[in-house]
Amino acid sequence: MNNDYSLMKGNEAIAEGALRAGCRFYAGYPITPQSEILEYMSTHMEERGGVFIQGESEIASMSMIWGAAACGERVMSSSSGPGYDLKQEGISYLASYNLPAVLADVMRYGLGDGEITEGQDSYWEATKGGGHGDSRQIVLTPSSVQECADLTYLAFELADKYNTVAIILSDGAISQMIEKCYLPDAIEHDKDKYDWAITGYKEKDATKVKVTNMDRTIGHEAWNELMRNKFKTIYDNEQRWEEFMVEDAELVLVAYGISARVCKSAVRSARAQGVKLGLIRPITVWPYPDQAFQNMPESVKALVTVEMSISSQMAPDIQMASKFSKPLYGYLSTLYVPKTEELVAYCKSVLAGNENALEVY
Amino acid sequence: MNNDYSLMKGNEAIAEGALRAGCRFYAGYPITPQSEILEYMSTHMEERGGVFIQGESEIASMSMIWGAAACGERVMSSSSGPGYDLKQEGISYLASYNLPAVLADVMRYGLGDGEITEGQDSYWEATKGGGHGDSRQIVLTPSSVQECADLTYLAFELADKYNTVAIILSDGAISQMIEKCYLPDAIEHDKDKYDWAITGYKEKDATKVKVTNMDRTIGHEAWNELMRNKFKTIYDNEQRWEEFMVEDAELVLVAYGISARVCKSAVRSARAQGVKLGLIRPITVWPYPDQAFQNMPESVKALVTVEMSISSQMAPDIQMASKFSKPLYGYLSTLYVPKTEELVAYCKSVLAGNENALEVY
Amino acid sequence: MAIRKKPEMINQQVGWCGGCGHGIVQRLIAECCEELGLVEKTVQVVDIACAYWSIDTLNCDGIAGPHGRCAAVATGIKKVRPEANVYVHAGDGCSYVIGLAETCYTAMRDIPITMIVVNNGTFGMTGGQMNPATTLLGDKTVSSVKGRDEKAAGKPFDMLKILETFDIEYAARGALYDTKHINQTKKMLKKGFENQRDGKGFSIIEILSPCPTNWKMSPVDSMIKLEKENELIFPVRVYKDRGGEK
Amino acid sequence: MAIRKKPEMINQQVGWCGGCGHGIVQRLIAECCEELGLVEKTVQVVDIACAYWSIDTLNCDGIAGPHGRCAAVATGIKKVRPEANVYVHAGDGCSYVIGLAETCYTAMRDIPITMIVVNNGTFGMTGGQMNPATTLLGDKTVSSVKGRDEKAAGKPFDMLKILETFDIEYAARGALYDTKHINQTKKMLKKGFENQRDGKGFSIIEILSPCPTNWKMSPVDSMIKLEKENELIFPVRVYKDRGGEK
Amino acid sequence: MAIAKADINLCKGCRLCVGACPVDAIEPLHEVNKKGYEIIRIDENKCIGCGMCYVMCPDYVFTVE
Amino acid sequence: MAIAKADINLCKGCRLCVGACPVDAIEPLHEVNKKGYEIIRIDENKCIGCGMCYVMCPDYVFTVE
Amino acid sequence: MADIIMAGTGGQGVLTAGKILIDIAAADDKNVSWTSFYSAEMRGGTAACCVVVSEDEIGTPYPDKFDILFAMTEDAYNKYIGDMRDGGKVIVNQSLFSTCEFPKNVEVYGVEASGIANEMGNSRGANLALLGAMIKGTGMMDKKKFGETLDRYFSKKGKASAKNLDCYNKGYEQALKI
Amino acid sequence: MADIIMAGTGGQGVLTAGKILIDIAAADDKNVSWTSFYSAEMRGGTAACCVVVSEDEIGTPYPDKFDILFAMTEDAYNKYIGDMRDGGKVIVNQSLFSTCEFPKNVEVYGVEASGIANEMGNSRGANLALLGAMIKGTGMMDKKKFGETLDRYFSKKGKASAKNLDCYNKGYEQALKI
């Protein structure tokens, strides 16, 4: 860990975090509000000895990182909204070859063609998407510029550890803001360390090295088992979250990304006003931090999901995690960053019994 | 309703059902196991006065039906697996313009590049996907050739009623099998009946007719409300399912599509063996038929989800619907159509307490 | 001297940056539609890019295509509404990069629409990244800060050379850097709309246009660059005119 | 007479239909790699299409590209492993239809790979639908049962004419309908591999090849059709040979 | 004779008209309009009503009548 | 002299070799191999070892040595 | 009423035989289902389809066990003989068959189906001959009615030919219990 | 410590002023956040950024209310004056300002920022002059230290120029409470 901070945008922290994690291949296509990731890579990748390609589309970019990942390189792409949709097929392919890769999805406001305002529109797509098939991806949600760097760095480690795709699910607000960031130390990745990677040279031994659809290589039964074990291991070991003043809370807010930042302010403000709020901030949203909801204090009367979305996309996960043990309310602010005091007022209203619980479907 | 049956494949029933529902624009790209839909359309669309285009890709096809839908035409596309992934962006766009359209997604086995075997790999993608944003689609799951025709017909009605995308979520087994099918009567659709549709002529009145991103037209607040109301109305009114011998069941299977067909045989066979199984067969999987799980008989000791997938994709929905009131087990057969007696044996084993409940994440 | 006045089809101020060529293009389109009596039948398909603003300002039916897929959207519209005057107003990123296949296949099908592509050598709306199809070698952009380098990023290519290999009605390139070329460009556009009116095939008109904001140049200097640099690689001329014979 | 024997690089029976050209193509590739001493460095990128079977039969590193994106996958590989001999073996659906943009942009970047496209005029693996790029007018397929009709479905186009407009190393078309043309095709392939070995740019070789199964013809008749009909539209020749000068 | 009029509220200060005018009738000003753009002024005595300003202006500032 | 040998187990009955042989040394048979394909037979007396069959066969049936 | 597995190698018309069977059974007011095992390889290998004919609503169209095995080749027989219900009927194409030790729990009928087809100059008619044998062996439908509907099936497809019915009839007549 | 809103029109350097501010505050060991409101239109319209400077961990970087309003234009002032906390400080560029009735709950400081900039021949320096006024009005940082870090900021960017510091200093000196 570096002792010197940098002032940078969330997007830049993602890019620099990736470079320091040894990422040496990036391909992507511009789209707001993630273009700074691409631009940063275009400016700095070469000086680190890596390859930058501005692809002709999101699909081409995904295919390029697929080829590069198959060669054992640490690879990354990034996109947002409609561009992220187009990466779904590629995610499935990466999953079906058990290849590590990191993607950043910088969310915007939902339903729209050219909407580029802040928002958290793609929770479902990131956590339940990943294209066709049963693929699952680790999804990390930074809520500060520092975390943009740290979680990206972590994403490469996890992708490598589990041979999986790891997604940085950021949002327009977090990715466009500037904060202090202590950058992690740079490491070099050895692309020749794998026995499965494509090399195109055979000095090591005469056997054929071949990356192909795993179910063809090891058979369907083994493949299904491998997948199930992988998902379960990740679920058991990689849940991450932050708790803030939950111990004695009457109402617990649940939020990630930019919304969680507002929630922290709301908790502090409400407590100053004598209202005991708490916050559970999922850092991984897959695996969802079910453990955080296991032993909720008696004091907690209800949960409130705070999201910048039209439908509450996180609500089903909260209900699964909490097993309906507490009523769930929703503060859904769509394209507006939630207002701290409005949120506090809403929470008071919930506690006063003046709000309807969320309908989840 | 026609009194004369036809013997046809599920895919053909989907196509003919669409034509009889007045579909007059189809664009698509070949992919197994849905290509017969495209082929049927290529052969019969013109004779019904409609337009068939074999697009250069799934994305181009989606864009074509988007243009055609904006003109008020009844439109359809279809795909499968990786091809369906590529339609995600287009689904979002259709949703963001409030345009009716019908898509068929004929599922195959998950995680794989060229896997085309039977399977139910895309439940999540169909029910929680739909690209970026908060879009939601009605998802109908035929479990017979008859339903391929009927639900496609219904899909056009619902799409029109709610200005939404409706998805036929079929699978390789249902779509490739031949059964008797009583085709619905053909209707003609009037593409000029809408006041929002692009016409390119202005006889009706001088005002500008314009289909554009709804949030620009009516403002974000109104748009968000409109979306929420639409989702809620659909949720409240369009849940569909079939119950089979649930009244006195000890164990209730939950399954859709081809799996539900096997379950029916399993219920009959088990009952002949003195084991009281029942079946809830969701016909809509969004909205999920939560109502079916509301007043489960006391007799029911547990639920079993039966799916051709690696991870149980439907399990979260079942737990949300049943609110954890019954333990949930899973019989997940991946690329193999479940075997009736194997399933019965598994159910016996569940009842004997020899199986572990499903871990859902 | 005939009276020159903003076409009535344009109903409010344009949303583009000062000195942007998109505004000129929109006016030329409106003039053509008015002069040919096509206003009432016109449907515009704009890209999700800087052309998008035209959806707010032009008084005709319109729809925004997903970024890059305008030609396919227009195909869907033209097939369902063959009487309509359907045109595309899109960027060079949309039409030549992510949407290269859609543009080529619309040409392959010879769909009788009028496609207008604004070649401004960059991805304008997203902040001026390199356009792999049209950014000149050496040009500095936010994604090629040292100037576009052939070895790493290839070099620009002439899409009209590609399109003229298809059996289409018309392909031409105009430019906006002076009034002479603007007038010439208008003639090309008019030809494109006439072809459609007369039931001929696919017409495409590409227009060299400045993006002063992202080029980080004054509008006046941008026009000079267009003439002195971009036109050398992208010559202004008619590439194909089938003349309605097929 | 030199001994002729199945190349060692091929390690089992091919999975293609009887009379399919893919098997010949695979053998020519293997022969070239062996004769040029490139076997140990070779990486194949096959399409999710009939070319896919080569992944099972060829003894070298390999990966299947998502349908249509082989050229982009190969780009990723070549950039990370520049010493490797990276080639694409893909169909005309993959390379010219859904993947048109990827193919063109690989040419634009002049990526030094060898791309081999099997032009069999159809979507073989999915059951023989019309290939909008290569199915001849009038040809009957499961998605054009009355024969391809220009008005509804446009007409086939020569992709090599498009690719020769790019600054690439080599573009040529061969054919498999008789031994003379097979031998000529092998020379083209060899050139493509040599170019890569010598650090020259992008080489593409398209090969006219029969799909008797989907053409619903005997293999022998398929070869006759190739020569008498398909070659008229898709001439066998070298389209571009830059000769390493740039 | 027809002569050009400018709706300077629409002007975005690009100055393209200045060079387009064949008789130098358009003068660039430092004065800004409501939107903060530096505007232009037409010298009515010089203007010959040729319409080149109309042809060039991307913001439909000019009417020639 | 070199002469062609056929591994008829690999044959898929396409008959392409028959026409490719310049001396009509390859005879198509109705007999099928294990996989059910109608095979061929080389007339060793006619074969001149030219290798055309090897060049044409998509299934690597021939070895010429 | 019957769970039927029909198998052979690609090109032998097994899938068509299944389609003919359901066509006729459906006309006979039965519920029917036809499923096949599609694979990525276009040609060769085994081809098989599974036909369910039933008075009642059909549950799974993929039964675990079969009442009838229609085997065009010995391979096909070997693949499915283990999945037969007790008392099931097995119909084999003796032209492509060598072994003779049959399990006790089934009844086996044989006919030289390929031989008949070649004889009749209708090389693609072996499947029809075996269908004849199957109707005889199982008695699942009236011979004449089946024959008539068979004729209509081909007429509908525009492929009417007396040879088809001949193959079917010969197959019926020559079928023997073994 | 302070929630600051900085606003003006595009091209006036408001976003840069915010970046300078956080750069300096960060060097002063504070926590900082900078957020802007990006829009699809590339140029024109209002530009605004919000800066939070705090000793503690920063919660929301989008405060509901502000302690300091840095207004480069009257439009900007009008837009945000309603969101001020009691006792807040408002810094206005009097060069582009007419009205004078200020609310009671805030303290207002003014300077002819654009005027100073033009005077100094540094037309893009109005933002720096207003920054000077802000440091004076709020006393949030030491004048000299701020000035030095400002210098370093421009040096880092390779845009060192004595004029920048001059603008800042002039702004500081000429700022007056109104």
Ligand SMILES: Cc1ncc(C[n+]2csc(CCOP(=O)(O)OP(=O)(O)O)c2C)c(N)n1
């Ligand atoms: C699928 C997808 N990818 C990326 C984007 C982001 N995007 C919007 S406009 C644009 C570039 C526009 O460039 P061009 O087409 O040249 O138009 P210009 O703005 O230059 O006129 C991009 C990349 C998007 N909206 N959708």
Ligand SMILES: Cc1ncc(C[n+]2csc(CCOP(=O)(O)OP(=O)(O)O)c2C)c(N)n1
């Ligand atoms: C995204 C996507 N769309 C469609 C498919 C289905 N698909 C597989 S192969 C193929 C066509 C192959 O045709 P071609 O590339 O010509 O190869 P051939 O089999 O003829 O050699 C298609 C459409 C797919 N796998 N992925």
Ligand code: SF4
């Ligand atoms: S960014 Fe460029 S293309 Fe877009 S409006 Fe501004 S000047 Fe025009």
Ligand code: SF4
């Ligand atoms: S389907 Fe056609 S291309 Fe594919 S293996 Fe068979 S003959 Fe060859």
Ligand code: SF4
């Ligand atoms: S061309 Fe138009 S916008 Fe530009 S300066 Fe002249 S009047 Fe103003």
Ligand code: SF4
């Ligand atoms: S009309 Fe002609 S002369 Fe008059 S101002 Fe315009 S360009 Fe100049």
Ligand code: SF4
């Ligand atoms: S070419 Fe090969 S596969 Fe074809 S018939 Fe001759 S030996 Fe057999």
Ligand code: SF4
């Ligand atoms: S080697 Fe030549 S002569 Fe001998 S069988 Fe083959 S083709 Fe005929």
Ligand SMILES: [Mg+2]
């Ligand atoms: Mg552009």
Ligand SMILES: [Mg+2]
């Ligand atoms: Mg092909």
